[in-house]
Amino acid sequence: MDLSLEEWVKHIGHKAVPIQEATIKALRQYCARENASVSELEETVNMDPGLVIHLLRLGNAKTSGSLSTDITTIPQALMILGIEQVNELPQRLPGIEKTLKDAARIRLLKTFARAYHAARQATRWANQRRDMTPEEVFAATQLHFLGEMFVAMYAPALLDQVDKMRNEKNIASEEAQFIVLGFTLDQLTAKLARQWKLPNLLLEALHPENAKFPRAYGIMLAVQLARGAAVDWYTEKTFKIQEQAAKWLEMDLPELITGTHRLAVDVARESALYGVPPAVLGLAYIPPVPKEKTGTQESESIEEQEAEICLMPQIQSLKLLLGLLTQKKLATENTYELISQVLKGLHDGIGLNRVVFARLDAENKLLKAEKIIGVDNDPLFSRFEINLEPANLFSRLLEKAQAVLINDQNRTKFWPLVPKEFQKLISTNSFIAMSIFVDEKPVGLIYADRRNSSCQLDEQAYKYFKTVCKQTSQALQRLPTLDFSHP
Numbered sequence: 001m002d003l004s005l006e007e008w009v010k011h012i013g014h015k016a017v018p019i020q021e022a023t024i025k026a027l028r029q030y031c032a033r034e035n036a037s038v039s040e041l042e043e044t045v046n047m048d049p050g051l052v053i054h055l056l057r058l059g060n061a062k063t064s065g066s067l068s069t070d071i072t073t074i075p076q077a078l079m080i081l082g083i084e085q086v087n088e089l090p091q092r093l094p095g096i097e098k099t100l101k102d103a104a105r106i107r108l109l110k111t112f113a114r115a116y117h118a119a120r121q122a123t124r125w126a127n128q129r130r131d132m133t134p135e136e137v138f139a140a141t142q143l144h145f146l147g148e149m150f151v152a153m154y155a156p157a158l159l160d161q162v163d164k165m166r167n168e169k170n171i172a173s174e175e176a177q178f179i180v181l182g183f184t185l186d187q188l189t190a191k192l193a194r195q196w197k198l199p200n201l202l203l204e205a206l207h208p209e210n211a212k213f214p215r216a217y218g219i220m221l222a223v224q225l226a227r228g229a230a231v232d233w234y235t236e237k238t239f240k241i242q243e244q245a246a247k248w249l250e251m252d253l254p255e256l257i258t259g260t261h262r263l264a265v266d267v268a269r270e271s272a273l274y275g276v277p278p279a280v281l282g283l284a285y286i287p288p289v290p291k292e293k294t295g296t297q298e299s300e301s302i303e304e305q306e307a308e309i310c311l312m313p314q315i316q317s318l319k320l321l322l323g324l325l326t327q328k329k330l331a332t333e334n335t336y337e338l339i340s341q342v343l344k345g346l347h348d349g350i351g352l353n354r355v356v357f358a359r360l361d362a363e364n365k366l367l368k369a370e371k372i373i374g375v376d377n378d379p380l381f382s383r384f385e386i387n388l389e390p391a392n393l394f395s396r397l398l399e400k401a402q403a404v405l406i407n408d409q410n411r412t413k414f415w416p417l418v419p420k421e422f423q424k425l426i427s428t429n430s431f432i433a434m435s436i437f438v439d440e441k442p443v444g445l446i447y448a449d450r451r452n453s454s455c456q457l458d459e460q461a462y463k464y465f466k467t468v469c470k471q472t473s474q475a476l477q478r479l480p481t482l483d484f485s486h487p
Contacts, residue, residue: 354451
């Protein structure tokens with residue numbers, strides 16, 4: 001299927017994610033019993049992400065209107081729907097086995113398995129944080145996989161291409177999705193979530209810049225852990241996710257890893273009905289102890305990990321963005337929305353992998369991410385932050401509207417001015433950045449890179465980048481007020 005994001009949303013329409021035959025059977029048994037407890041039904045629902053999606057869609061549709069209340073948990077959804085509608089579910093909902101062919105069915109069940117695993121890990125961490133409503137975290141985490149579920153149903157081969165590109169070409173997952181689909185799975189999920197009025201916590205967790213919010217950050221970590229564990233528990237990325245989780249929860253890393261592994265065992269038992277290999281099987285593989293490498297071998301190893309494909313600039317997207325920024329009446333008066341359009345245009349139009357607008361926090365002498373594109377919920381990069389003290393490259397950039405390109409030609413000169421912590425954060429050695437001024441005052445900075453050192457930034461990309469940043473400053477100047485609230 002060669003469809004745009006909007007065409008996918010239209011194609012999906014009001015279609016339901018099918019549920020498992022075991023779920024349909026359990027629902028019928030529940031409905032046939034008198035005085036059955038709601039808690040029993042909750043257990044059945046929680047095990048089937050397709051049913052979780054359906055109930056939250058129905059629940060929020062039922063409460064829409066002037067007196068609407070967000071339905072954010074399964075118990076709330078069951079309460080608002082009532083026993084009569086619950087009794088209709090076995091007849092109304094499609095079953096996976098009868099609806100999908102083998103490739104789509106297996107792909108969807110694998111996605112179900114990851115969604116359930118992620119939800120259990122996120123809920124465990126929420127409980128450790130003494131979250132008041134961990135049920136909301138559980139539901140939002142499962143919903144996070146919504147876009148992937150629909151692509152699995154209708155175009156599983158496209159997800160196979162994404163996996164192949166990620167595994168064989170060493171392309172970041174989000175970039176592989178963009179290359180294959182033309183959009184990311186999170187973008188599809190966000191579109192559907194808004195259309196179906198799904199919980200705000202889901203939308204919050206879909207935007208990496210919201211890693212500053214604990215509940216959203218926990219979901220991001222759990223989603224990435226479940227996806228990483230499904231491939232290999234012992235990669236550096238999976239280890240870093242657990243390392244970040246331990247730091248966030250203020251607990252020892254070995255303790256967190258032990259708890260994560262034990263829960264994976266429980267999840268495997270609980271989710272056996274999916275009929276797909278559970279992530280816990282990967283724990284049985286003990287990786288060999290790495291041998292010490294010489295400097296030459298380390299260099300070769302890094303080269304082997306470099307991406308074989310770099311994002312191609314889409315000049316038409318760049319022209320479209322510049323047209324939006326320079327037209328007489330701007331398409332939006334919301335600052336956040338305008339910045340989002342700019343970052344997407346830079347990502348697509350110039351072929352920049354990671355693009356960030358960092359807003360100036362003058363009081364705390366910091367630049368903090370306000371909007372991020374292209375990081376696939378990377379738990380480390382999502383907490384993008386630049387300390388402006390002591391004086392460094394970025395504090396100098398904020399002295400006036402100016403830009404910098406760091407690449408092979410000038411790295412020796414500029415790299416010592418980049419804060420050490422920031423060097424660790426970006427894990428690459430080339431980037432471009434430009435300060436954004438409004439009314440002759442700095443409001444922030446736009447940062448971009450190509451993630452991988454094999455995809456170097458050139459002068460042409462730098463020229464386009466500066467042009468967009470200058471037009472962005474002028475567009476922001478035309479807004480009645482700087483309003484960064486999310487529309």
